[in-house]
Amino acid sequence: MSHVVYHCLMAVDRDHVLRSAAALLTRKSTATMDEVAKAAGISRATLHRQFAGRDALVRALESLGIQECEAALDAARLDDGTAQEAVRRLVKELEAAAGLLAFLYTENQLFEGEEQNEGWARLDARMAALFRRGQESGEFRIDLTPAWLTEALYGLMASGAWAVTEGRVAAKDFHYMIVELLLGGALRREES
Template identity: 30%
Template sequence: MAVSRDQILTKATEHLNHSPAASMAEIAQSVGISRATLHRHFATREALMVALGWRALDAWQGVHERIGLGETPAGERLEETLHALLIAQIEAAENYGFALTEQAMETDRALVTRAEELEAKEIELISACQRAGILRADFPPIWVSNTLYGLLLAVRESLRRGDVARRDIPRLVLETFLRGTTS
């Protein structure tokens, strides 16, 4: 049975979320294909990671689109958008957690540029929330953004190791983030 590129990417993502340092041989085995077949699709591990990085960034952009981050929220909508971002990022971290620390995400210039563009949209929301008094204004917006990133790493590791029940993650993220950064 032939396996499509999309199926390879999906299975590789699932495997890497449980074993981020997996070799190409381990990834191929988890997909159910030979290493040679995997190499026909992706010549190197880095090429595979870059393809997976694009998928992760597409998912991140999808989060922005679902919550209306491109729009300019005001008033109550600001807080609602912030909460929606936090909850949606949990799902993204669960589905693409490996990408949070994958080296290819930091070395491929096109991936870095796209990630910076997406992060800039979140920083705009954070800044607007700070101006509205929803978030503390005494922290630089990039620090608040980095705090969210750190929480997403905690989500990834907690789920990967089974330290925290999946059902508790939204509450833990919201309370940790909001109690530490709210006015």
């Protein structure tokens, strides 16, 4: 009964392929399956064996992104302390997934008519709830809707990720710049 013995570490390989694909597609969202395979250090045949096609690959990346986001949301303990502190923790936890998020953020408009992965709705709801909590506690302004703040967080994460890859901002400043702009804005607080 040798068929019960799993010789290779398929799960690990699959994860490595996804990471490589995410890294490549973040930089070049139109990369071909061949390029993705080369980036992962495998052949196109093997890539096709693990992911039925490009669509399946993108879907898998979407699931990975959602999974990482949810892990980040969990790790950030959104209900603890002030909403401001929670937002800071959240951005810190999301930093590692920023590149993947940036890719998915622009790719999602591709899934126009088709069914959206329900995971995004869950994530949006949790983030919006955080911003709403901040509004109800008096920390956040009430004239910016939680939906817009959520959207802005995604957008700033994507902008930051691209700016870092293109060298326009330093990678070490990523977290600080996003959090400070999102929470405090460009104006000096001692203003007026």
